Amino acid sequence: MRNWSHAWTGAWTRRALMTALASFFVAAALLPLGAFADPLPSWNDGKAKAAILDFVTRTTTAGGPDFVAVGDRIATFDNDGTLWSERPVYFQGIFVLDRIKAMAKDHPEWKDKQPFKAVLEGDMDAVMASGNKGLGELLAASSTGMSVEDFSAAVTEWTKTARHPRFDRPYTELVFQPMLELLAYLRANGYQTFIVSGGGVEFMRAWAEGVYGIPPQQVVGSSDKTEFKLDGDTPRIFKLPAVEFVDDGPGKPVGINRFIGKRPVFAAGNSDGDLEMLQWTTLNSGPRFGLIVHHTDAVREWAYDRDSHIGRLDKALDEAPKRGWLVVDMKNDWTKIYPFEK
């Protein structure tokens, strides 16, 4: 009896084990690839990471109270200071100066004409002293009066050749690894990710798809007026020296409404220029997520907020607790800032 019993038990146990194993592997095969992997490996375990994981889980759980239909999963991201760095000045500003220098050989008159003279002599104090009028002239000279294709080609060339003064790397490498992971994680969960930035829309479109995986039609930004011209059988669109739209502050919800036509359920920014986008996104019914990237790491990146001339974060920082926005502490919440770090 003992042997028989043992044999039966053994056979039954083996069969149950095999069935369980088979079920496990079938279930595992049905799960999305990487379901067991950490989708946010550069985020420290803690409140910030847990809040993001919880929100995405809740909004994608079918039948749950916070489920959001796939078509309504719209996430908007500021660019400067939110997806990549913005020091010593906005990188597009450096592009403008570099381009003025590159164009100077065709403009000998710039040697004696401000603010161009100051740019060519590297006198940044004089450049800044030229004020909005001077900066507008530099922007117009460097970025208008050409076709959108030619402008895009100039930006692409710059991203390949220019190097950041502190890190000696292309500017497009100074993107935040944790935010790249967040973009990918949202997209893997059916979210459409958009850039909504004060930067120039054509400047960003030239590299946003390669760097962030965000295609041109999901980039909203500031723009100059443009004009269509048919030159023989060659159609071109020209950038004109006139501002069309400033996608900053209250312009961000306006841009979101104009380009996307749906209110986001998720928005991320880093400065007071993102305040109205965060309000427009989160002050609505249903699950909503507002995120502020707080620059707190003077060693690995830069530390600044209320008193900064670039990326000032003051009002939005005050409003965050009241609105329930997540303030991400770069120093403590992120194990890694840039992809190139060991």
Added chain:
Amino acid sequence: MRNWSHAWTGAWTRRALMTALASFFVAAALLPLGAFADPLPSWNDGKAKAAILDFVTRTTTAGGPDFVAVGDRIATFDNDGTLWSERPVYFQGIFVLDRIKAMAKDHPEWKDKQPFKAVLEGDMDAVMASGNKGLGELLAASSTGMSVEDFSAAVTEWTKTARHPRFDRPYTELVFQPMLELLAYLRANGYQTFIVSGGGVEFMRAWAEGVYGIPPQQVVGSSDKTEFKLDGDTPRIFKLPAVEFVDDGPGKPVGINRFIGKRPVFAAGNSDGDLEMLQWTTLNSGPRFGLIVHHTDAVREWAYDRDSHIGRLDKALDEAPKRGWLVVDMKNDWTKIYPFEK
């Protein structure tokens, strides 16, 4: 020997037959659902249908000389006269008049004030005689000074209640069945379908997703300026009585560049207002498709082209043969115009 041979042959034949059948069913199971069905059943077999099928096949055949990467499969469609009818006048014009009538109870002064008086009295000659200034006043009164949500709700309500004078059906039923099939066929082949129309962007977005399967972020149109306002804890975007952008004629490539940021490979229109969009799309390297819907069916729809006050098709009709654009003859190329036809 004979029996043996017969048995062997029979066994071999059965095995080969079974193997062949199994291969067939496996192959059939691997094909996309509906691969054997006609994707354009409301298009008569002929030159037009063949050209479309050929283009989509060529641009989606991996390794072929005309292959287009999925991300670059951008198709743009005019709306009025291309996806739905535009007679007796643009349907948005009828919405404006209906809305003026609906709002009149709150505007007793309109009884004595032109062009409102003419609308309320149904005097269309007087309405038209009020010219661009008068029509602009009607558009401003009916479609601005309210939040985008309130405007969208008004449009949705109108699509449910208003009925076309000739067909006694909601306007959103006067869409072209063959074009619905074309939109679905392109999307099934990895194309992103956009509306690029002179119509108001907020007017179209209210119903385009339900009627065409085109979500708000893929609708490009004319727009009024808007403004963001935070009223206590309630953010709103208001439509202002000032034109921001006219998405017609040379404005169409400008709008495509601004909103989509990529040149389409496929564009469809029906009037000279689509000429520049067709040029911008097709006068480019690589495979490109330009399509013109020619209104030739006075019985089932309307017949008009060069002399029409609405949807005039003159220059684009002249240019079509030179550019290789497909001119679709509604009367002869389409077995069905509207979905509700038997």
